[in-house]
Amino acid sequence: MKISGYFSEFSLGEVFRFLEQGQKTGCLSLKSMDESHALPFLPAAPEHYLFFRYxxxxxxxxxxxxxxxxxxIEQRGYLHPLTLQRVMNRYxxxxxxxxxxxxxxxxxSQQIxxxxxxxxxxxxxxxxxxxxGYFHFDAQHPLPLAEMTGLSASPQVITLAGLRLLRDWTPLMDxxxxxDSTIVSLVNEPPSVQLGKxxxxxxxxxDGTTTIQQIAQRLNIAVLEVQxxxxxxxxxxxxxxxxNISSPSTSEPAPVNEMDTDRTGLSSSFLNGIVAFLKAKTSG
Amino acid sequence: MEIMRIVVTGPVGAGKSTFIRTISEIETVDTDRKATDETAQLKPSTTVAMDFGRLQFSPQMALHLYGTPGQERFDFMWDILIRKAHAFILLVSSHRPQDFRAARRISAFMRHRSKVPMVIGCSHVDRPEAWPMEEIAIALGYLSPHGRPPMVAVNALERSSVATAIITLIQTYAESQATALR
Structure with a gap:
């Protein structure tokens, strides 16, 4: 399975959404293509590996x-290296x-x-x-049990935290x-993650009808912030x-049944005829 | 005259114009113009109005194919196309994950404005960097196979491949018509 690309094409948030919604198991390798990739709180390394389970x-x-x-474990001083070595012999x-x-x-539990x-x-x-950055997801990679605490985190929550921390949005602007787009909810219940004010x-x-621009106006905040x-x-x-369609006369989304009026159903003889005609083209 | 109208849509460079040109019996109406903005990096020209192709299979029966404008501007032309369409095919380049966002946007646009059946046609599936179709479905927001539009691999340059994709779309349309009648 080939799942790879660049963040400029498919951002990390989109990669996380893909892996979470697809309930993927495997290893996501991330390689920075950024000259200034040394960031505080992030271990300096040419590659990072994230392991996903479902x-x-x-x-x-x-x-x-x-x-x-x-x-x-050693860095935090939980166990002496020699003790840890003895423990690992029993693992x-x-x-x-x-x-x-x-x-x-x-x-x-707290230490874990x-x-x-x-x-x-x-x-x-x-x-x-x-x-x-460059990402590559390998669904065949076995889970490294020796690296796992037994705990898991939702990529959704990590994404929210990551995008809240983000100061330079330039790579995501496009x-x-x-x-002038409308935003439609995909969930029926209130968000399970903790949203800011x-x-x-x-x-x-x-609400499925209000545009981003209108939301910004109503809340009196910058459009970019709402975006x-x-x-x-x-x-x-x-x-x-x-x-939304960018023409002023049709900027309001028209109901589906209104828009369907120019279209009439097709007869079964028509459908059978066109399929037979096309089938001849597939063999011809 | 009985006419079926199919809209061929998708991000820039997905192969919409080629798809129509490959199957059409008439010389397609070419509205390609020199591309501006970021599209120019991908291809020198793009469809500014729409492509049109036709298959006349009896004196009183024809299939019309309309390609949406290449650049991602949802103007009045989209509205006209959607009003008239019986079904649409969304073409996506399997090897260009950067296009999945645009494809998802188009798919959401079409779903919210029209209830006509659709098929997702994945082009360039033979490229080494191509994503599998199952994964493209998830990237487009179709998480469960249940209720997902049919997906077909399409080579827009091959007549038989294009014909197979259109057959799938027509069969999907026929099923939706039968369901509506029940």
């Missing part, structure tokens, strides 16, 4: 040597390392959560600051919804953009 992020590493979580390798350490009462925070929750949102106000104005919030909601899979 669409959820279960681990993040910068190498494929299965040593990342062990190093974090059967058939379950996430974090689950094993917890089951042996070597680490507690802090490890996951340091491994995934804190650094990954900073990947959204990359101006350009991906934002248009100012302005995000929530924008969300409340999304950014709507983009966040779009890549989280909560809403979709419906572009």
């Amino acid at each position: 669409g959820q992020i279960v681990a993040a590493t910068t190498t494929l040597n299965h040593q990342g979580l062990r190093q974090l 059967p390798g058939n379950m996430p390392l974090g689950v094993f350490l917890k089951s042996q009462a070597i680490l507690d 959560q802090l490890l996951f925070k340091q491994q995934v929750l804190t650094p990954i949102p900073h990947l959204f600051a990359w101006k350009e 991906k934002l919804p248009l100012a 302005i995000e929530w106000q924008v969300w409340e104005h999304i 950014k919030i709507c983009f966040r909601l779009m890549v989280m899979g909560m809403v979709e953009e419906v572009v």
Whole structure:
């Protein structure tokens, strides 16, 4: 399965949405093409590897040597390296390392959560600051159990955090919804993620008929700000953009039944005739 | 005269004009002009109004094919095309993930303005960097196979491939008509 591309083509938020909605399992490799890719909170490394299980992020590493979580445990001083070595000799390798350490009462839940925070929750949102990057998803890559805490994070939540942190939106400007587009909700229930105050106000104005420009006017905030919030909601899979026709006379979306009036049904003899005619072309 | 009108839509460079030209029995009405803006980086000319092609298979029966303008501006021309169309095919280049956003936008636009049946035609499926069709469906927002439009691989340069895609669309239309009657 070939799933690869550049962030300038398919942004990281869109990649995350794809992997979460497709409930993918495998390894997402990310390589910065950005000269200034050294960012605070992000380990300096040529490549980052994110591991997905049924669409959820279960681990993040910068190498494929299965040593990342062990190093974090050592860095945090949870275990002496020699003790950890002895523990690892008993690790059967058939379950996430974090689950094993917890089951042996070597680490507690809070320590595991802090490890996951340091491994995934804190650094990954900073990947959204990359101006350009190459991604490749390998669905055949086995999950590295020795890198896994047993916890998982929703890409949706990481995306929201990453896009909130983002200061330079230049690489995403061509991906934002248009100012005169209507935003339509794709979910029936209120968002399960915690929205900020302005995000929530924008969300409340999304009714399938109000344009981004109108929302900005009503909330008295910049159109670009609403575009950014709507983009966040779009890549989280909560809403979709419906572009309006740019002619002034038809700027209001006409109901479907009105628009269908110019069209009449086709007879079965017509349909049979055209299919037979085309079938002859497929063999001819 | 009984006429079926099919709209061929999709992002710039998906092969809409080629698709119509390959199957049409008449010389297609060429409205290609020198491309401006970012389209120019992709191809020197693009369809500014619409392509038109025709298949006359009996004295009183014809299939008309309309290609949407290449540049992504949803103007009055789209409105006219949607009002008239019996069905539409959305062409997507399988190897250009940067086009999936535009394809998704077009798909949402069509779905919200019209209830006519559609088929997704994936072009360039033989390219090494092509995404599988199942993954393209997810990228376009069709998460479950249930309720997803039929997807077909299309080579816009091959008449038999284009004909097969149109047959799939006509069969989808026939099924939707039968469902509406029930």
